[in-house]
Amino acid sequence: MKPGSVIVDLAANPAAIGGGNCELTRANEIYTTENGVTIIGYTDLPARMAYQASSMYAQNMVNLLRHISGKDKSPGLLANLYGHLDKGEEGDIVTRSIVCCR
Known part of the structure; x- marks a missing residue:
């Protein structure tokens, strides 16, 4: 090296x-x-690395919640979440969350 x-x-x-x-x-x-x-x-x-891992996980959760609640601008975080999850692999949330599949 x-x-x-x-x-x-x-x-x-x-x-x-x-x-x-x-x-x-x-x-x-x-x-x-x-x-x-x-x-x-x-x-x-x-x-x-416990502190850094916890901070990174927390920031990832904040970003996920902002992504879910901010796109459709419809009322209700849970309604938006369920709507995104119902789309399955065709939806934005599940597709971007898959690390390894098949």
């Missing part, structure tokens, strides 16, 4: 030889290799 690249090993494991998905990972350490690649081997990343 090029100098300045960063590897975040999400499978870092203190019990495994080699640490995780990257052979050079050192569990619970951040270090830079001789050629300038930084490797992050934290084994507790979910615990370190």
Whole structure:
């Protein structure tokens, strides 16, 4: 890899030889290799990211509710929500929410 690249090993494991998905990972350490690649081997990343994950989820929910309530300008958030969901995969909400299908 090029100098300045960063590897975040999400499978870092203190019990495994080699640490995780990257052979050079050192569990619970951040270090830079001789050629300038930084490797992050934290084994507790979910615990370190709780605040950011909650903030991102909350913002996504706000954006979804604005999208649902703002398009049709008809009264009632639930009426708009049910209307969008009733369209199924043909509707805007379900189509944009599908990450992986079939």
